[in-house]
Amino acid sequence: MPVHPTRHTLHRPTCDDPRTHPRRRRTRAVTALLALPLITLGGAAPEAAATPPATTTPTATSPTYLVGRGLADITGEPGENGMLGYGDSTQKTSGIHMRQHARAFVIVDPHTGTRLLYLLGDMLTGESKIRRDVLTALADRYGSRYGEANVMIGGIHTHATPGGTGEYSLYNVTTMGTHQDTFTAVKDGLLAAVDRAEADLAPTRINVSSSALTNASVNRSRLAFDRNPDELTARLPDGIDPRSVTLTFDRAGATVGAINWFAVHPTSLTSKNTLISTDNKGYAEWLWERGRAGVDYEAINQGGSPAMVAGFAISNGGDATANLGLKPGTGPTTDQFDNMRIIGQRQFDAAYGQLKGPRTAVTGPLDSRIIYVDMQHASAPAAFTRTGHDESTCRATLGAAFGASSTEDGGGGATFLAEGVDGNPFFAVLTKPTYDADPAFRQCQSPKATLFESGALDGVQTVVPVQVFRIGDVYLLGMPGEMTAGTGIRLQDTLAAALGTTADKVILQGVTNAYSHYFTTPEEYDRQDYEGGATIFGKWTTPTFQGVVDRLGRDLRDGRATPIGTPPAPRASVESAVGKVLLDSPSPEHQYGDQIDGTPGLPDTPGAPTTASVAPGGHASAVFVGAHPNNSVHRRSSLMQVERRDGDRWVRIADDNDFATSFAWARSGIAASTVTLTWAVPADTPAGTYRLVYTGDAKDAAGQISAIRGEGHPFHVG
Structure with missing residues (x-):
């Protein structure tokens, strides 16, 4: 049978989070009730790999x-x-x-x-x-x-x-x-x-x-x-x-x-x-x-x-x-x-x-x-305009209300702009001469107060x-x-x-x-x-x-063919230099993969009392000396794993595909990096020994990229 979700808490990053500022030792816990399987x-x-059975069999005798x-x-x-x-x-x-x-x-x-x-x-x-x-x-x-x-x-x-x-x-x-x-x-x-x-x-x-x-x-x-x-x-x-x-x-x-x-x-x-x-x-x-x-x-x-x-x-x-x-x-x-x-x-x-x-079987x-439609020069048929006659589109134009962004979802909106037909009187005044000089444009775009003509700038498709x-x-x-x-x-x-x-x-x-x-x-x-x-x-x-x-x-x-029209031609583009990695170099006192902060580890001595324990529903974290994550874009593998000790081996139980984990990167100086791994421990996590593992890639002065790894201190859950 499938693994069923349980409820637990989860810490997630904010602008003041230690995953953004990894040298801070205390975290700001944000409590959330979550449904997660282990x-x-x-x-x-x-049973974890089982798929649910289809509950309705289509009437067709074969697929x-x-x-x-x-x-x-x-x-x-x-x-x-x-x-x-x-x-x-x-x-x-x-x-x-x-x-x-x-x-x-x-x-x-x-x-x-x-x-x-x-x-x-x-x-x-x-x-x-x-x-x-x-x-x-x-x-x-x-x-x-x-x-x-x-x-x-x-x-x-x-x-x-x-x-x-x-x-x-x-x-x-x-x-x-x-x-x-x-x-x-x-x-x-x-x-x-x-x-x-x-x-x-x-x-x-x-x-x-x-x-x-x-x-x-x-x-x-x-x-x-x-x-x-x-x-x-x-x-x-x-x-x-x-x-x-x-x-x-x-x-x-x-x-x-x-x-x-x-x-x-x-x-x-x-x-x-x-x-x-x-x-x-x-x-x-x-x-x-x-x-x-x-x-x-x-x-x-x-x-x-x-x-x-x-x-x-x-x-x-x-x-x-x-x-x-x-x-x-x-x-x-x-x-x-x-x-x-x-x-x-x-x-x-x-x-x-x-x-x-x-469920209805799909057959046929x-x-x-x-x-492809040139939407700057297209006609709106009278059958759909509700004006009794054809209308036309025109050159692409973004309104001032767009610049305000969505009040409900937020984003990069300008504070001096507002939603609503009367929300931007300054831009409405600026738009009026254009409308007066071009009645067809007014018929198409009015009552929009124009922010800028994105079509004229070739900025949009x-x-x-x-x-x-x-x-x-x-x-x-x-x-x-x-x-x-x-x-x-x-x-x-x-x-x-x-x-x-x-x-x-x-x-x-x-x-x-x-x-x-x-x-x-x-x-x-x-x-x-x-x-x-x-x-x-x-x-x-x-x-x-x-x-x-x-x-x-x-x-x-x-059953009639539709001429597809002419797809847009490729546009020249400028490659951004932002995020390009020139060199990774850890601070002199550390090596790649060193854990420098986070959940304390268990002592190495067998039988010694536990000094690090995380309760189910709590959070484990580890801060490592790392490298720029853009070196690893094409590795097609996780930058972090959660592992559980099983006898003399470690078994991966979660990674950065999962909702309960996060991998956060920050610069430390010019070429050094820290990475913070966080795991919100599911409420039904079995008692045992766990660790957080960081894997990445570092670029040296010659431009060579090499794999790096950090194994976090083991800790106890339960």
Whole structure:
């Protein structure tokens, strides 16, 4: 039977934490109730690796599809890289809370050979540069098997992620340019996941299910949402889309894969966090893979096959925050890491609980369509504008409300800017002459008070892809940005009508293949909250996309090819010098791997009384003389482990893939480093002797990189 979670406390870093200031000996404990299994890795008990049985058997007598699953690490630079999502230049990586992964699902119709490739990364978004390079590499490896239409690449939208992976300047401001090492880690990880999925192909049943999840999100822009017509707001009475939709993949009576879509921002972790993490959606993935199926991520990176691959994607969550208290780091608690756990647990419970309810077998053909749209010169059909005539998009422009950032989720917003149509009178005055001189631009962008024209600066992607996958009688719509709840409903309805099906057969996915900010309804746009200010193509963005989606749906329904248009050309980029390692050098009195602080160790004398003991539910820590973690980006292995003594050997039981651990790095002088490992000891941890182990890489004056290791003082738990 699966290992079940227990509750315990967890200490997590703040700006005053000893993991940021490792010479401080006292910690500021933050208490959080957490649900964590204790899993022995590299030697897991048989029950830890068991997968839950499928509770509903599809009516088909044999599997309809061949499905392959792949899982691979994509963790980027843990040191001094600007983080992507909040736009806060002070948020730079300083370690790892939970490593990030790519999940690949290859679906094949064995009768026709038609293939779909779905890729989901623990990253902010799909991006044009990542997509282009992945498609090129896939062509080299697999020939014509994969192309533009049948490859979909999305992100879970975590904001606790290293940046510099894109080619558009606006998104590289906080990273001071591109970061090739982080980009390569993401690209190579995505490709490794595909290779593993190809090797995993086997007859598999696909089922679809859904349920309502109402306590994991709240609308952060309710005044804008309430401007929508009654027929729309009546369908979403709480201002959120509560639909949790899951595709599950079953073999031999067991569920071995799942993809869930739910509308919530992974912003439980605030802009004050500087540890790489997967946030709430990644915690849901971890619960299913590690907690229920005993997946050892380290073994997978060495070529093992996972018992479970579970992805948790974002749907129309553009205005849905995980901060239920409507302030950064609030709701259900005031601790950001506890909130990450709780909101992730609720998403997991909703998806996993669907195994016990009715699931519908997915049957039928596979198909796909994609089209690239120049959103600065597109038409919004009268059928969708609600003005009685066609409207037009225009040059991409960010509003002053965007510069204020989201009040509920926080970030790098300017204090002199505000959300709301009347919130920025100074910029409204500056915008008026432009509107007076260009009525078409006013018709497109008004009442937005302009902050700057991002399209004119070529700072954002303006030619963007819209994509539809057909998986039997289920349709997945991939959009290149963040859809509000209302926008999602309109796109869902439009695609369903074009296909001649019902809206419940359409699944929505945001931040897919590219990123072009937000998509609000015209009614929401007029409020000019953060989301409206970030709707860069103007008021008619969603009606324009409705026209595109209508065309894709009709082409798909009628078996007609869709000309894909012209993908955006590659952009020149400047490699950032930030985070580049020139030299590592420990202080003269120490060597790499020396433990210089943390939990005291046990005496070496056999039979001597215990001098170091950590109670279950407590915290163990160790501070080591280390090296810059960016030397280890491509090692594809953990920078820390928790080990338990088993006779005359040490057995790894946790690592930096786990929620209860953290690896924090800090400079000490110019070329020296300290690393702090922390483990929140689960409440059900067996009594015994444990230690924390640091592994890394150091660069010498000649540029040679060598492995280093630090074994912490053993301590007793129990």
